Amino acid sequence: MDIIQHLTRTVSPAVLGDDHNPAKQNLLEQFYAIFAARLADKETYGRFANENIARDDQGFYDRVWTDGSHRDQISRELASEHNVDTTAARGLTAMAAPLAFHEIKSLAGSTPVPQFLNENRTNYENHIPAWASTVLPVGAGALAGERISDTVSTTPLVREEEEKGSFMKALLPIIGLIILGALAWALLRGCQDNPEPVATPAVVEEQVVEDTETDMAIASDIEPASLRIAMGEDNTLYACRMNVGDEVLQTNVMNALSSAFGEEANKCRADVDDSFAVDMPAAAQLATILPIVKNVPNASMIIKGDNITVNAPDAAVLDQLVTDLQAAAPSMTVQAEGPLDLQGEIDDSVAAADVAIANLGENPDPRDVARALSIQVINFELDEAEIPEVxxxxxxxxxxxxxxxxxxxxxxxxxxDKQASNAYNMELSRERAEAVKQYLVSQGIDASKLSTKGMGETDPIADNSTEQGRFLNRRIEFMVNDGTVNAADDMTIGNNTSGNDNTFDPDLNPLDGNNDDVLPDGDDPTQGTALDPAN
Incomplete structure (x- = not known):
């Protein structure tokens, strides 16, 4: 695995954009090697191992090298070697650091990053310049002394050292090996004669590994932040959902949506919870990505982690959409949504819901219960409200x-979905929600703790122009009913505790011509958002 080549292929285009200056490309290549050697140090990596590092977090570079003089030296030396302005060099390295960090973590997989980098040091040590030993930890600095980058001309220094050698100097490495061999033999004898004292440090080291694996398991429980949008036939925003870890990311994504879609962005619903990541790799490119999707009628896009999945009714248009988005976000993986595997989607959803329910633990948050229940796909038969056996x-x-x-x-x-009349879909969705409630009641759940609502086709999460989009829109959602917020305004749900659907409905009949609301018209946007006068 060539780490430097991988970073050059994935990170450099994102940092440089349209700037194809070879000097800057070479500068970044050398920086990746220095950066990798720095991350190979357990103490350095441990400072932020459990952080969610945003890909546009340019302050991350300052946390990797906390010594300002070291950062200045890196910028100065790289700029000098590659004939690049020092300020430009500082900016390039600050941009590259968080992106390279994510790529290295991805390459490492389940292996701790320092271990992965130390096991693969031959992939990058040849690129480390001699001067870098002063900005690297003591152990990592040895790399710079042993392997010198081909981009740095230090040959006279090496030859001068060789010319001053002597016979005794030539013997020193051999003597060192003999001494090390003797020490190893003594240690082995000690293990055989009295194993307990020698074994004790090994137990401590094993515990450290276990703790690291536990931390990684906890980190892996965090779902990537995601954004799902769908366009209408007239290039308007048809549906929008996001799952984010904090309000900072929510604000950043909303700002990008507002810039692209104006007031239509207000229809985007957000689930903000610490079970989701606080960074979105594509956030910095949203200003470029969103207008591309906006210009494709009936297009849909899902951004999750490092992946962008798109769909459109026309195959040629879809191919062009993938090409355009890949050019706009070269560090992301852009792909067309595959054909709908109905049974596979159902089976996977139930399996994932099973895992989520099993992982709730004792005294779970009701919101987490609702999210776990919503993962499953309940694929009702056409025009039916009978719950499938699975x-x-x-x-x-x-x-x-x-x-x-x-x-x-x-x-x-x-x-x-939108394949029947509004009135028919509204009634069908109510019947299906009520069927789920009645089944749970039959399994012992108190009926007063469950209420139902039918939204019909009024709250899509995907397009209705493709089979995949219609499949996603046909769904049952579980949400917390805390008596404060209307269903279509937030992930938290309104004020019906009786279980009578009609008493909860903000518009008592959203299909009629009047506006007899008791709450804002979240389920009937044609009637506005204001409350009615008291009836």
Whole structure:
């Protein structure tokens, strides 16, 4: 695995953009080697191992090298060697550091990053210049002394050292090996004669490894932040959802959406929770990405982690969309959505929901219960409201856990695609939500803790022009009913505790011509957002 080549291919285009200056490319290549040697140091990496590093976090570079004089030296030396302005060199390295960090973590996989880099040091040590030993930890600095980058001319120094050699100097390495061999033999004898004292440090080291693996397991529980949008036929924003870890990321994404879609961005619903990552790799490119998608009628896009998945009804248009987005976000993986594997999607969703329910632990947050329940796909037969057998088995298991949550109060919301009339879809979605409620009640859940609502086709999360989009829109969602917020305004749900669907409906009949609301018209946007006068 050539680490430097990988970083040059994935990170450099994102940093340099349209600037194809060879000097800057070479500068970054050398910086990647120095950066990798720095991350190979466990103490350095440990300072931010459990952080969620944003890809545009240019302050991350300052946390890798906390000594300002070291940062200045790196910029100065790289600028001098590659004939680049010092300020420009500082900017390039600051931009490259978080991106390179993510790529190295991806390459390492489940292996701790320092271990991965030390095991693969031959991939980058030849690129480390001699001067870098002063800005690297003592152990890593040895790399710069042993292997000198081909881009730095130090040959006279090496030859001068060789010319001053002597016979005794030539013997020194051999003597050193003999001494090391003797020490190793003595250590082995000690292990055989009295194993317990020698074994004790090994136990401590093993515990460190276990702790590291535990930390990695905890970090892996964080879901990547995501953004899903779908366009209408007239290039308007048809549907929008995001899952983010904090309000900072939510604001950043909303600002980009507002710039691209204006007031239409307000229809984007956000689930803000610490179970999601606080960084989105594509956030910095949203200003470029969103206008591209906006210009394609009925296009849909899902950004999650390092991946962008898109779809469009026309195959040629879809191919061009993939090409344009890949050019706009070269550090991301852009792909067209594949054909719908209905049974596979159902099976995967139930399996994932099973895992989520099993991982809730004791006294789970009702919001986490609702999210876990919403993962499953309940694929009702056409025009039917009978729960499939595969979902019954899952709901049976979920009901046992739900019964142990004393403050659980959920709204079950049915959604449909747009392939029938509004009135028909509204009624069908209500029937399906009610079927799920009744089944859970049959499994012992208190009926007063469950209420239902049908949204029909009014709250899509995907396009209705493709099979994949329609499949996503046909769904059952579970949301916390805390009596404060309307279903279409937030992930938290309104004020019905009786289980009577009609009493909760903000517009008592969203299909009629009047506006007899008791709450804002989240489910009937044609009627505005203001409250009605008291009836």
């Amino acid at each position: 979902n019954k088995a899952f709901l049976d298991r979920a009901a046992k856990i739900m019964a142990e949550v004393p403050d659980l109060n959920l709204m079950i919301i049915g959604h449909t």
